Amino acid sequence: MNSFTEENYLKAIYKLSLNGSQGVSTNAIADLLNTKPSSVTDMIKKLADKKLVSYQKYQGVDLTKKGKDIAISIIRNHRLWEVFLVEKLNFKWDEVHELAEELEHINTHKLTERLDEFLDFPKYDPHGDPIPDKDGKVAYHKDIALSDLKNEEKGVIVGVKEHSKSYLNYLEQLQLVLGTEVKVIDIVAFDSTMKILVNGKAVVISHQASKNLIVKSL
Amino acid sequence: MNSFTEENYLKAIYKLSLNGSQGVSTNAIADLLNTKPSSVTDMIKKLADKKLVSYQKYQGVDLTKKGKDIAISIIRNHRLWEVFLVEKLNFKWDEVHELAEELEHINTHKLTERLDEFLDFPKYDPHGDPIPDKDGKVAYHKDIALSDLKNEEKGVIVGVKEHSKSYLNYLEQLQLVLGTEVKVIDIVAFDSTMKILVNGKAVVISHQASKNLIVKSL
DNA sequence: TTTATTTTTTAGACTAATCTAAATTTATTT
DNA sequence: AAATAAATTTAGATTAGTCTAAAAAATAAA
Ligand SMILES: [Mn+2]
Ligand SMILES: [Mn+2]
Ligand SMILES: [Mn+2]
Ligand SMILES: [Mn+2]
Numbered sequence: 001m002n003s004f005t006e007e008n009y010l011k012a013i014y015k016l017s018l019n020g021s022q023g024v025s026t027n028a029i030a031d032l033l034n035t036k037p038s039s040v041t042d043m044i045k046k047l048a049d050k051k052l053v054s055y056q057k058y059q060g061v062d063l064t065k066k067g068k069d070i071a072i073s074i075i076r077n078h079r080l081w082e083v084f085l086v087e088k089l090n091f092k093w094d095e096v097h098e099l100a101e102e103l104e105h106i107n108t109h110k111l112t113e114r115l116d117e118f119l120d121f122p123k124y125d126p127h128g129d130p131i132p133d134k135d136g137k138v139a140y141h142k143d144i145a146l147s148d149l150k151n152e153e154k155g156v157i158v159g160v161k162e163h164s165k166s167y168l169n170y171l172e173q174l175q176l177v178l179g180t181e182v183k184v185i186d187i188v189a190f191d192s193t194m195k196i197l198v199n200g201k202a203v204v205i206s207h208q209a210s211k212n213l214i215v216k217s218l
Numbered sequence: 219m220n221s222f223t224e225e226n227y228l229k230a231i232y233k234l235s236l237n238g239s240q241g242v243s244t245n246a247i248a249d250l251l252n253t254k255p256s257s258v259t260d261m262i263k264k265l266a267d268k269k270l271v272s273y274q275k276y277q278g279v280d281l282t283k284k285g286k287d288i289a290i291s292i293i294r295n296h297r298l299w300e301v302f303l304v305e306k307l308n309f310k311w312d313e314v315h316e317l318a319e320e321l322e323h324i325n326t327h328k329l330t331e332r333l334d335e336f337l338d339f340p341k342y343d344p345h346g347d348p349i350p351d352k353d354g355k356v357a358y359h360k361d362i363a364l365s366d367l368k369n370e371e372k373g374v375i376v377g378v379k380e381h382s383k384s385y386l387n388y389l390e391q392l393q394l395v396l397g398t399e400v401k402v403i404d405i406v407a408f409d410s411t412m413k414i415l416v417n418g419k420a421v422v423i424s425h426q427a428s429k430n431l432i433v434k435s436l
Numbered sequence: 437t438t439t440a441t442t443t444t445t446t447a448g449a450c451t452a453a454t455c456t457a458a459a460t461t462t463a464t465t466t
Numbered sequence: 467a468a469a470t471a472a473a474t475t476t477a478g479a480t481t482a483g484t485c486t487a488a489a490a491a492a493t494a495a496a
Pocket of ligand 3: 296300314315316318381
């Protein structure tokens with residue numbers, strides 16, 4: 001079996017591979033996991049020995065089929081637990097990520113499947129992220145950020161790209177939760193600050209905030 | 219915070235301290251945790267540094283208040299998760315121990331309390347073990363084993379002392395589950411093998427099996 | 437196309453948890 | 467009380483994961 005640490009690396013590599021299509025860079029992994037590039041190199045070697053990644057020095061890493069399967073199953077777990085915590089234990093969406101980071105590693109096929117069934121096979125987690133199905137298929141959103149909308153355009157919020165407590169908490173205060181309709185009513189050319197209409201109220205948010213909100217255009 | 223390993227040691231020491239009232243011996247801990255006495259000595263020193271146990275060389279260990287509190291909270295967690303797995307996810311009582319061994323270490327006050335509430339504040343786990351309340355109070359059974367009953371005496375099964383899959387599975391086959399009434403109809407003097415009446419059927423079980431069943435005498 | 441900068445890897449060291457083998461202390465027998 | 471056995475501790479190694487500092491390779495700039 002794989003250690004928690006190995007699993008966290010696989011998950012990080014998987015997530016980073018969704019953006020750039022090239023091999024994932026050592027520094028990017030180090031950044032995401034708050035560790036040092038030298039530690040990443042060490043771990044990559046180990047994962048390569050286990051055939052979970054393919055790797056040539058200085059060229060970055062890619063997950064093998066096996067590595068990708070593991071990464072996706074951990075993400076499946078993570079998101080199912082997040083649904084459980086919010087739906088069944090009444091946690092708020094900004095409280096569940098850290099707990100799910102631990103629960104995701106209790107990785108027994110049977111537990112995952114039972115949990116999925118108990119939750120009635122949810123498709124999305126509390127942050128709008130798609131839950132991989134039991135065969136590992138993931139239904140990604142088409143990635144339109146709120147910041148991609150033009151003036152006067154409307155959208156409905158379907159997800160967030162950033163899971164930090166401070167961000168989610170901030171969104172909630174602005175009533176920018178999943179399912180909310182928004183309309184762009186002004187964009188500052190200088191720094192892309194947006195004024196939007198939320199439940200009838202005008203709200204001003206930074207580009208940093210708007211680019212992490214995923215919307216479905218209306 | 220404490221590592222999973224440290225928590226497992228604390229739990230082991232707690233459990234062993236329930237029998238003998240003296241300091242818990244190094245070898246007993248090593249046995250229970252399937253590790254070597256020398257490893258135990260090392261860990262004990264670390265726990266002593268953290269003031270979680272009191273310890274003098276060659277004299278065994280005792281938990282401090284702090285150490286005991288941690289041990290009990292882990293056990294509380296363990297048993298709540300077992301209830302969850304059986305009641306909500308439809309696992310059988312012989313399938314949950316290993317999973318709970320992992321879940322118990324995800325030790326957040328809030329998670330435990332929410333889980334307790336979700337489960338409607340259960341008093342006992344699927345094996346009849348008492349669940350410590352949120353202040354750490356534990357309502358232990360008076361420890362009458364089935365093997366303590368005399369011929370012709372009756373009892374109802376309220377718990378098991380041994381949690382192995384093979385034992386629990388065996389009990390289930392014999393219909394010796396929690397709540398079942400039994401009556402002793404014969405005891406072999408030589409080796410204490412018992413013949414008992416279970417749901418109208420006569421069943422023969424070894425002393426090894428009968429001494430691990432906790433009963434309430436009727 | 438050299439020079440400078442950035443990225444990545446190596447070398448060597450550290451901590452947590454474990455082990456084997458040897459030494460020491462305690463307990464049990466004679 | 468001495469000898470033997472059992473329990474416990476120490477000494478020294480090992481593995482996983484991490485780090486800092488230095489070397490090497492790849493990129494970017496001049
Ligand atoms: Mn999350
Ligand atoms: Mn999520
Ligand atoms: Mn258990
Ligand atoms: Mn139990």
